Structures are given as structure tokens and as C-alpha cells.
Amino acid sequence: MKIDRKENQIFSELSDEAWLAIQSRLFSRDLDAGQTLFLEGGPAESCYFIQHGALRILRTNPEGRVQVIARLGMNQPVNIISLLNQPRVNQATAEAITSTSVYVLTAADFDTLLTNTPEFSQTLLKAFANRISQMVDLAADLSLYPVRVRLARFILQLAESDVEPSGWTQDEIAAQIGTIRDVVGRLLREFEDQELIQRERSEITLLDRKGLNKAAHLPEI
Amino acid sequence: MKIDRKENQIFSELSDEAWLAIQSRLFSRDLDAGQTLFLEGGPAESCYFIQHGALRILRTNPEGRVQVIARLGMNQPVNIISLLNQPRVNQATAEAITSTSVYVLTAADFDTLLTNTPEFSQTLLKAFANRISQMVDLAADLSLYPVRVRLARFILQLAESDVEPSGWTQDEIAAQIGTIRDVVGRLLREFEDQELIQRERSEITLLDRKGLNKAAHLPEI
DNA sequence: GGTGTAATGTGACTTAAGTCGTATCGCAAT
């Protein structure tokens, strides 16, 4: 497979040998929007690198309630951890948010690279730094702040990130911040009543950044 | 500093050169029980490897409520992530549970090792696998299961791990599973009434593993 | 043995969060 290395920022710092070793083992796979890449609890047979598109990594409980663990975009590695653990079991479910294609690296090839290509693990380690920080933030937020605060923070993050602020259903927001649709709707209405945000269909525009910041940090009014 | 490599399982697979490079940069620091190693939000100036003893990694909210992110024992690396991020800020607070001593590696030396000693990042990557899984579990549990279930799981984990099952205050349990003392006490009493556990002082003995397992998995009776 | 402090026990109360039922809206397909 011919892969343009420039595209893959994540591998751009590798030596030519390392890049060749990795590149020769990758193959491509395409996913439709909504399609599942792998399931929590299933055997972990490969890891992935996102070529383009985006994945949602999530956990569910027996009632079907969902918690999104991460949203991963271009160049992000996926399911590495499941391959590093013994036994090799997928730690979560991954599904495509939009139409997405990934590079697949089988478990066997992953092992080979890990032992023979030291630069590979260095690359992965760096890619993980952010991810772990976000996980820590997620766990701490879920434990230490009420839903109202988590929602305010979520809206602020949206506003400050490059992600399109629209297209978020209340269900998706709920899965992201650890609650259910009804509560999100109720709180959005509340924010709107307080004139912190404005809503048009499912599009949220932020009116009062300072007000929301206050709602986002202090535990209560 | 002379360090016995055999002691450090985490580094036991390294080549002699790599070990020498790392070892020559470590120095030791001792902590009393309860002492703080670094504070959330402060500048991240070094990372650490636990020589003996144990650390508690935690986050707090403005009211002083605490969430334990991880408990780390011998050989575990600490604060790596904070050094990998930009800017270098401690992601959480670390304090000694018992009397503990750590190897200190300054940020500058960390950088050197990271670029010059590829085996170093490989070692770190492997050490992180478990840790990330636990973080995912924590976030998912906090979001998807009620306190009662999380407490049941906690007790079962204690029973099945090698950790001494005693010495846990209700406050510590609460900080671990994401709630407050009062609630832990209330639920422990409930478990005792249902004859799932028995309590003597702060020591918990598990009476009915199957019963607790049921309480730990299904959302409700 | 006392004394002080940390850890617990307990019940009454408040409130955030989740549940339920049903109504409405927007949009796509036919």
C-alpha cells in the first residue's frame, strides 16, 4: 500500500526505516457513518490509525445508557491499550461518527513493531499524553461537579474548539457529559432563560461567556 | 547513585546502555506518610518512579471534595503525562499513603532520555497500559453505575486483590468511588443488614460473594 | 487513667438527577 507520509503528522518525525517498517504493515478500511469498528468485550485483534473522519469511543451499561470516553480524529491511534493488555480484550466500543477510513495494524504486526521499532512506541507515547489528561479530566468532572457545571463546560469547550458547534443532538451531549437527554434539555432551557445561551433548532450560540464561565466553575450560583 | 536494577522490575528488560543512561540521572527522595509530592496546577518539574511505598493521585473540587484517580505502588512511574504535555502543569496532586521513597527524574533529563533512549518510551508505554484501562473503568463506572454498585465493586476488588483489606476509612473509600463519607457509611450498613458483608471496626469481611456480585453488576435488585 | 481528636453511627431533611407519559416539531420519503 502506498501511503503519503506527509498526511500522517503522527508519523512525520520517524526515521525512514521506521516509517517503512510501519507503513508496509498497514492496510486501509472504510467505515460508513454510524458503523461499528469494534465492540467492548470482544477480542482485540488489531489497532487502528484514523486516516480521515472521526470515531466515537464509548462504554454502555446494561440499560443501554452510553458514556463517550473519547472522540478521535485524524491521525489518532485507536485501541492500542487493548493490545498492550493481557488478555487482549477491547476496552470499549468504537463507532464512526462520520464516514471514516482507518489504517489497520494487526496485533501480530503491532507486536513486531513494538519490539523492533523503538521509535514506534515513542510516537505512541506522545500521542497518548493528551488523551490521558482528558481521561483524568473526565473522571474528575464526573465525580466532582454536577451536571449543570459539566454542561456549561461542554458548551464552552465547543465554542473554543474548532469542532462545528452544530449537529449535536441532546442525546449526544448527554452521552458526552454523563447524563441523559431529558436533563440536558432541561438545563439548556434553563441556560436560555438566564440568557447565557441562545438556541435555534439544535444549534447553540453562546450569549454570555462570562456568565457561562461562572456556571462552569463554581459548584453553585 | 548506586541502584540495584533487579529491584526495579519496570526497568529489568532494558539494555545495559539504556539502564545506565537512566540510572545515572535518578536521585532519591523520601516522603513521610501523608506528605505531598506535588500539587495539581503547579509547574511540572520532574517525574518519579516509586522505589517503595505507595502514592495516591487525586483531584479536588473547590469544596474540598476529593476523587482518587489512582493508587500507585512500587515501580510505577508518576507524573509522566504532565511532562509530556505543553504547558507542563501537574494534572493532579500526589501524596504519600505510607512512608515512601521515589526516584526523581528532572524534566530536562526526562527529555534527554525520551529522545536518546528509545527503550525508555517503550518501557513507559507498557507501564501505562493498565493505568489507562483503570482510568476508563473509573470514568465509565462514575457515569454509568450508582454509588451502591460502585461500592459493591470496590469491596469485591479489595477482596480479590493483594491489598490489605483493612485500614480503609470511610472517607478514603468515598474518595475512591466518587462519593462522600456519609453515603459510604449508610450503604455499608445496608450491605451488613442484607448479610452481604460483616464489619468489625473498619475491617470489612465479605460474607456473601454471590450476593455482592449481584449488587455489583445489575443496576438494581 | 484521662483527654483530645479522628473516625463512625444515625436520623431528618433538601435537592439534583433520573423516570415517565405524552405532546409537538422538523424533516425526509412517498
Add this chain to the structure above:
DNA sequence: ATTGCGATACGACTTAAGTCACATTACACC
């Protein structure tokens, strides 16, 4: 238009979880 469906809206209700105020016990230290 009509139908159908997914996404919302919204009020009433239930309950898990957190708060508060004390009483009680265990234990370390003089």
C-alpha cells in the same frame, strides 16, 4: 399533502445522593 420517524419539549413524579446536626466510639498521647 400525508405519513412516519427521530429529535424535542415539558410537566409531574420518584428516588438516589448529598447535607446537616449531633451522639458515640475508637484510639493515640500525655
